[in-house]
Amino acid sequence: MGVLAGLGLGVGLLLIWSAFALPRPTPRVRRHRSRVADLLARAGLGHISSSAFLTLCVVTGCSAALLVQVLTRTPPVALVFGAMGGYLPVLVVASRARRRRRDFAEVWPEAVDNLASAVRAGLSLPDALAQLSVRGPGPLRSSFEAFALDYQVTGRFGECLDRLKNRLADPVGDRVIEGLRVAREVGGGELGRLLRNLSGYLRDEARTRSELEARQAWTVNGARLAVAAPWLVLLMMSFQPSVIRRYASPTGTIVLLFAAGACVVAYRLMMRIGRLPHDRRILS
Numbered sequence: 001m002g003v004l005a006g007l008g009l010g011v012g013l014l015l016i017w018s019a020f021a022l023p024r025p026t027p028r029v030r031r032h033r034s035r036v037a038d039l040l041a042r043a044g045l046g047h048i049s050s051s052a053f054l055t056l057c058v059v060t061g062c063s064a065a066l067l068v069q070v071l072t073r074t075p076p077v078a079l080v081f082g083a084m085g086g087y088l089p090v091l092v093v094a095s096r097a098r099r100r101r102r103d104f105a106e107v108w109p110e111a112v113d114n115l116a117s118a119v120r121a122g123l124s125l126p127d128a129l130a131q132l133s134v135r136g137p138g139p140l141r142s143s144f145e146a147f148a149l150d151y152q153v154t155g156r157f158g159e160c161l162d163r164l165k166n167r168l169a170d171p172v173g174d175r176v177i178e179g180l181r182v183a184r185e186v187g188g189g190e191l192g193r194l195l196r197n198l199s200g201y202l203r204d205e206a207r208t209r210s211e212l213e214a215r216q217a218w219t220v221n222g223a224r225l226a227v228a229a230p231w232l233v234l235l236m237m238s239f240q241p242s243v244i245r246r247y248a249s250p251t252g253t254i255v256l257l258f259a260a261g262a263c264v265v266a267y268r269l270m271m272r273i274g275r276l277p278h279d280r281r282i283l284s
């Protein structure tokens with residue numbers, strides 16, 4: 001009896017210790033929401049909450065499914081197009097994020113040159129960053145304008161840099177900002193040379209990436225058209241009730257599911273093969 005009591009006490013103490021000492025696994029929903037929030041931030045839509053965006057996806061999917069159901073009166077076809085409609089906002093935001101990253105990659109060398117000129121002219125780092133809201137490239141001005149306002153209100157350079165990183169949500173911006181943070185904390189007279197070297201590196205990288213994207217653009221667009229073509233044909237067939245209702249049968253449903261799965265696998269495989277490597281955000 002004493003052995004059982006001691007064993008029970010030991011197990012209880014072990015459970016209490018594990019509740020406080022062991023790391024808790026991140027729930028899948030929380031990871032999914034953080035991924036959505038990161039996508040919105042990279043697209044410049046950080047002011048939109050993840051829940052609002054997911055609600056938009058659900059509403060878009062339900063609306064598409066309802067519209068196709070009214071046209072075809074075929075539930076399997078309506079469900080397929082509803083899934084496509086629900087994923088449409090994700091495609092739009094992802095495209096916006098890619099376009100925003102390309103725009104930033106083109107203008108960051110100019111912004112770094114402006115910083116180097118301002119530092120060489122004797123401006124402090126906060127003032128050099130703040131003047132980018134006026135003299136900097138257009139796509140970056142709003143973010144640096146918010147930085148200038150934050151620094152004017154708080155005077156805390158580190159916290160303002162953190163907010164600037166969150167607004168930009170850009171890997172190149174992370175490198176520039178972390179370099180400025182180190183230069184601010186450590187000091188030294190090599191900041192101008194560092195910025196000039198970084199500007200040259202960013203120009204070479206942007207030029208190389210632009211050439212690669214131009215060469216592979218026709219291949220990627222052709223693959224996307226090949227994936228979309230069967231569903232455009234199916235949508236045109238929706239205006240022929242005698243034909244489209246054949247997909248309401250079990251065999252038609254299996255054909256639709258198999259085709260949808262094949263298109264998803266082919267699209268993901270195509271995107272993975274044709275994807276160029278991107279820099280990851282650091283210390284974000």
